Amino acid sequence: MKYIVLLLVSFFVVVNAGEIAVVKMVKGTVLAKTHQRVERLKAGDSLDEKMIIITKSNSLAVIIFKDNSVLNLGENSILNLQRFVFKPEEKSFAFNLFLKKGSLIFESGKIGALAPEDFEMRTPQGIVAIRGTKFAVRVK
Numbered sequence: 084m085k086y087i088v089l090l091l092v093s094f095f096v097v098v099n100a101g102e103i104a105v106v107k108m109v110k111g112t113v114l115a116k117t118h119q120r121v122e123r124l125k126a127g128d129s130l131d132e133k134m135i136i137i138t139k140s141n142s143l144a145v146i147i148f149k150d151n152s153v154l155n156l157g158e159n160s161i162l163n164l165q166r167f168v169f170k171p172e173e174k175s176f177a178f179n180l181f182l183k184k185g186s187l188i189f190e191s192g193k194i195g196a197l198a199p200e201d202f203e204m205r206t207p208q209g210i211v212a213i214r215g216t217k218f219a220v221r222v223k
Contacts, residue, residue, distance in 0.1 A: 101131040103167035104148040111142025111158070136162045138185065151192035152178070160185020169194060176201040183207065186221040 106113075106128045113124045116135040130136070130146065138144060138160045146154045150169045156162055161183040168177040176198040182205070194202055195216060204211040206222045 102129040102149075103132055103164065103169075104130040104146050104154075106130065106144060107147050107153075108145040109143075112139040113137070113142055113144045113156075114139075130164060132164055132167055134164045136160075136164065148178075148192060150178075150194045152194065153190045153192070154180075155188040157186035157188075160187065162187065171197060174198075178202040179205070181205045182220055182222050184222045186219070188217070188219045190217045191215075 106124050106126055108126055109124055114121050114137040115124050115128070115130065116137060117131075117133070124136070124144065136144065136146070136156060138156055138158050140158055142158050144156045146156065148154070148167065148169075154162075162185070163181040163183065165181055166177050166179040168175050170176070171193065176194050178194050178201060180203070184207075189204070191199075191202065199212070199214070202212060204220065206220060208222070211218060211220055
């Protein structure tokens with residue numbers, strides 16, 4: 084029995100190792116693209132590094148990251164979740180996003196407070212860094 088419990092715990096850790104965020108709310112059609120597939124997102128779905136989130140017309144998504152950052156992704160957007168590290172006990176942080184097109188509103192969580200220099204949002208025209216707690220970006 085002890086080995087079964089250990090195996091289940093190990094499986095849970097491996098399955099959730101890449102999870103960086105959860106989808107809090109979806110309106111319309113929101114997709115997650117990975118190297119292997121494209122799937123439609125719904126509230127409660129987990130998101131991993133390297134996923135590309137795509138919203139269609141009249142669609143939006145609210146995403147909560149593990150550091151409690153909140154991202155509202157607007158319609159007709161393409162967002163790449165490039166890198167996310169949140170290990171406060173090791174003082175290890177990274178938060179890298181790329182907004183290819185569309186719009187978003189972002190409210191920083193603990194990474195913004197503990198290590199704002201480790202946050203970076205890239206767009207085709209420039210880079211956004213945290214200097215406060217909330218910002219909006221639009222890319223045409």
